[in-house]
Amino acid sequence: MKSLGEVKSLYKDALSSGDKLEPSIKNMGEVERFSVEKMDELKIVYAGMQNPRILNVFRELRTQLVHEHDKKNFVCMVTSICTGGGASYVAGNLAAAFALDKAKTSMLIDANLYSPKLDELIIGDATNGITDYLSDPSLSIKDVVYATGIPRVRVIPIGDSSEGAAEHFSSEKMIDFVKEVRTRYSDRFVFIDSPPVTESSEARILAELVDVVVLVVPHASVTQEQIEMAIDTVGEKKLAGLIYNN
Amino acid sequence: MDLSLLFTFCKIVCREAWQRKFLCLFGFAAVSFLVLLVGMSWPSKFEASATIFADNQNILRPLLQNQAAQSEVQNQTKVVRDMMHSPRILDKVIDRVFDASDFDSAEDRGQLINTLRSKIKIQGLGSAYIKISYSDKTALDAYRVINELVGIFIRSSSDEQKSESREAFLFIDNQVRQYKDQLLLAEERLKEFRSSNFDGRDGDVDASINRLRDQIEELKIGQDEDQTTIATVKKQLANETQYSAKRFKEDVYSERLVGLKSRKDNLLLTYTEDYPDVVSLSYQIADIERIIREANDAPESDESSEEAIANPLYQELRSRLSIAQTNFKTKGKRLSALEALLLQEYERRKRIAERGAEESELTRDYNVTMRIYEDMLERKERARLSMTLNVEGQGVTYRIQEPALPPLNPIGLRFLHFVVLGPIVGVFFILGLVVLYIMMDQKLRFPEALSKFNVKTLAIVPHVATPFTRRVLKIDIVVCFLLGLLIMASYVGLAYASKVGLF
Numbered sequence: 001m002k003s004l005g006e007v008k009s010l011y012k013d014a015l016s017s018g019d020k021l022e023p024s025i026k027n028m029g030e031v032e033r034f035s036v037e038k039m040d041e042l043k044i045v046y047a048g049m050q051n052p053r054i055l056n057v058f059r060e061l062r063t064q065l066v067h068e069h070d071k072k073n074f075v076c077m078v079t080s081i082c083t084g085g086g087a088s089y090v091a092g093n094l095a096a097a098f099a100l101d102k103a104k105t106s107m108l109i110d111a112n113l114y115s116p117k118l119d120e121l122i123i124g125d126a127t128n129g130i131t132d133y134l135s136d137p138s139l140s141i142k143d144v145v146y147a148t149g150i151p152r153v154r155v156i157p158i159g160d161s162s163e164g165a166a167e168h169f170s171s172e173k174m175i176d177f178v179k180e181v182r183t184r185y186s187d188r189f190v191f192i193d194s195p196p197v198t199e200s201s202e203a204r205i206l207a208e209l210v211d212v213v214v215l216v217v218p219h220a221s222v223t224q225e226q227i228e229m230a231i232d233t234v235g236e237k238k239l240a241g242l243i244y245n246n
Numbered sequence: 247m248d249l250s251l252l253f254t255f256c257k258i259v260c261r262e263a264w265q266r267k268f269l270c271l272f273g274f275a276a277v278s279f280l281v282l283l284v285g286m287s288w289p290s291k292f293e294a295s296a297t298i299f300a301d302n303q304n305i306l307r308p309l310l311q312n313q314a315a316q317s318e319v320q321n322q323t324k325v326v327r328d329m330m331h332s333p334r335i336l337d338k339v340i341d342r343v344f345d346a347s348d349f350d351s352a353e354d355r356g357q358l359i360n361t362l363r364s365k366i367k368i369q370g371l372g373s374a375y376i377k378i379s380y381s382d383k384t385a386l387d388a389y390r391v392i393n394e395l396v397g398i399f400i401r402s403s404s405d406e407q408k409s410e411s412r413e414a415f416l417f418i419d420n421q422v423r424q425y426k427d428q429l430l431l432a433e434e435r436l437k438e439f440r441s442s443n444f445d446g447r448d449g450d451v452d453a454s455i456n457r458l459r460d461q462i463e464e465l466k467i468g469q470d471e472d473q474t475t476i477a478t479v480k481k482q483l484a485n486e487t488q489y490s491a492k493r494f495k496e497d498v499y500s501e502r503l504v505g506l507k508s509r510k511d512n513l514l515l516t517y518t519e520d521y522p523d524v525v526s527l528s529y530q531i532a533d534i535e536r537i538i539r540e541a542n543d544a545p546e547s548d549e550s551s552e553e554a555i556a557n558p559l560y561q562e563l564r565s566r567l568s569i570a571q572t573n574f575k576t577k578g579k580r581l582s583a584l585e586a587l588l589l590q591e592y593e594r595r596k597r598i599a600e601r602g603a604e605e606s607e608l609t610r611d612y613n614v615t616m617r618i619y620e621d622m623l624e625r626k627e628r629a630r631l632s633m634t635l636n637v638e639g640q641g642v643t644y645r646i647q648e649p650a651l652p653p654l655n656p657i658g659l660r661f662l663h664f665v666v667l668g669p670i671v672g673v674f675f676i677l678g679l680v681v682l683y684i685m686m687d688q689k690l691r692f693p694e695a696l697s698k699f700n701v702k703t704l705a706i707v708p709h710v711a712t713p714f715t716r717r718v719l720k721i722d723i724v725v726c727f728l729l730g731l732l733i734m735a736s737y738v739g740l741a742y743a744s745k746v747g748l749f
Binding site: 037040041042043051053054057058060061064065086090214215217219220221222223224225227228231236239240241242243244245246 | 262687688689690691693695696698699700701702703704705706707708709710712713714
């Protein structure tokens with residue numbers, strides 16, 4: 001258990017490291033950080049956590065993904081095979097693990113229409129989300145990006161206009177949006193938390209837009225046939241691999 | 247199975263069980279109490295046993311050895327089992343042990359006999375020892391039944407032994423009588439046969455035939471001899487008859503001639519030829535020589551002269567011829583008589599041979615019957631002795647080797663076993679169900695199974711407990727522990743209450 005002083009110094013480091021970042025990142029205003037307890041509560045990995053095993057798992061995962069993309073930034077969709085499979089948990093932790101590196105930032109896009117969970121990472125209130133952005137031409141990307149309690153992690157929540165989301169996701173605007181978030185900052189890694197691949201059409205649409213897909217296999221919840229079906233749906237080309245979630 | 251895989255499997259079983267902890271606890275409690283209830287209603291069983299020694303000697307066997315083919319001696323255990331299971335003995339046991347008024351109807355009684363039969367176990371220990379055991383709800387009942395059963399069996403088998411030996415004696419006595427009658431009959435037949443047979447025996451006929459043959463041979467040779475003698479003598483006699491007349495003259499003149507010649511020779515020594523005496527002598531000699539010549543030349547005449555009759559040789563020959571001829575004739579007569587006799591003997595021998603078969607059959611009958619009769623007579627005396635021994639209770643075949651004792655402890659599963667078994671069965675039952683569920687359920691529980699797909703496994707994320715879930719877990723553990731404790735306390739309490747007899 002880290003003492004409060006240590007945690008504070010950690011945050012101070014994080015804050016001061018922002019000065020050394022590229023000018024583009026500097027523009028991002030940092031808000032207050034989650035406490036260690038809160039991070040534990042949210043099951044988000046952080047440097048110096050009590051159980052380093054879980055941290056190492058996500059670090060290893062990060063290394064593998066970065067390695068596969070020649071260290072370039074990418075848009076990664078995290079989807080589960082069934083509802084409650086832990087895609088949000090894996091997406092949040094992947095974002096946190098990427099952001100552990102002070103030279104990188106990550107963005108989490110909540111596309112899970114049926115059980116959005118990333119709101120809880122946002123500090124303060126989130127008024128607009130991705131669906132609002134896609135349906136309301138007056139909103140810009142800036143309006144839907146929110147800071148979180150995790151250093152260097154931004155979240156775009158699902159928003160309130162979830163009707164016709166599938167159509168929104170397949171729109172030109174969505175394609176432009178994904179391109180925009182990827183190309184705007186070269187050190188930003190984008191993770192989309194998508195609904196279960198076998199249970200929704202949105203996941204399939206989103207898979208077309210992203211660079212890489214990670215499939216979460218929950219423990220004792222799916223059969224082999226379901227896994228095979230999910231792999232077929234995503235297509236082996238974009239599928240980076242499976243993550244077994246205990 | 248790989249050890250690590252087994253370990254993983256165990257972990258998964260525990261995890262699945264924990265996920266359904268309250269259901270599992272409930273199942274465990276239900277199974278444990280069920281086992282306890284079975285234990286409470288499980289009847290305790292007491293077993294009493296006795297061992298009897300079966301003397302394998304059967305009375306009939308030594309008595310009838312080699313004489314009669316005796317049926318194979320049955321397996322003693324089987325015999326005892328058949329006897330003890332017989333309604334005759336079991337009926338007596340029921341009369342003595344149970345309250346007869348409880349089993350008024352024949353159906354009840356039959357039911358009880360069947361029950362007893364199924365509970366009585368008879369087991370052979372080696373060749374001659376037989377263990378009889380019986381189990382019942384109470385120690386006293388078990389003891390009384392086995393005691394009475396063995397007692398009644400021994401008594402009835404001893405009675406049977408007595409009757410068996412008496413029957414054996416009677417049987418042999420009867421046989422002896424029959425054989426005696428047969429023997430007398432055979433004797434009578436043989437006597438009759440012999441009294442009607444005059445031809446004598448084979449040996450006699452053969453001897454007499456041989457003798458006759460010898461005599462005939464001898465006679466034949468004798469006849470041959472006689473014939474030769476007759477022929478020879480006849481020839482000699484013929485010569486002798488003719489020869490005797492001439493010879494006489496010749497001999498007489500020859501002697502005179504020789505005398506004259508010697509006188510002439512003597513005179514010639516002194517005188518010359520001219521001497522008258524010599525001349526006279528010469529004339530005489532010439533005369534005599536002429537007479538001899540005439541006699542030789544003269545034809546033989548049959549007329550017997552006085553000289554011939556007087557010939558002794560002739561006489562002798564005649565007498566010998568006569569004797570030889572007589573002998574020949576006599577022998578011829580004897581020969582024909584002997585040959586007739588020989589034919590008779592042959593006839594006799596044929597008759598004897600015909601009757602011989604009959605006689606030997608009768609003799610054989612007699613001998614065999616005689617031998618068996620004597621043997622039987624001996625056995626009859628032995629049977630009488632055995633019977634006497636049995637009547638005095640000396641030849642009992644079964645005796646109690648190990649008497650029955652009242653059983654102290656029940657056999658089989660006892661209440662305590664059930665009390666101990668209950669929770670164990672409960673745990674294994676629940677774990678078994680979980681294992682079965684895991685085996686049957688198609689859901690993926692082993693991350694290793696992901697290697698089957700042609701996709702890389704990026705990571706295996708361990709289960710993460712938040713402070714909240716940890717608190718919940720702690721509460722769950724305490725609740726489960728308390729629940730388990732409660733189940734076990736009520737289990738032990740129920741078991742104890744049942745033991746001290748509150749139910």
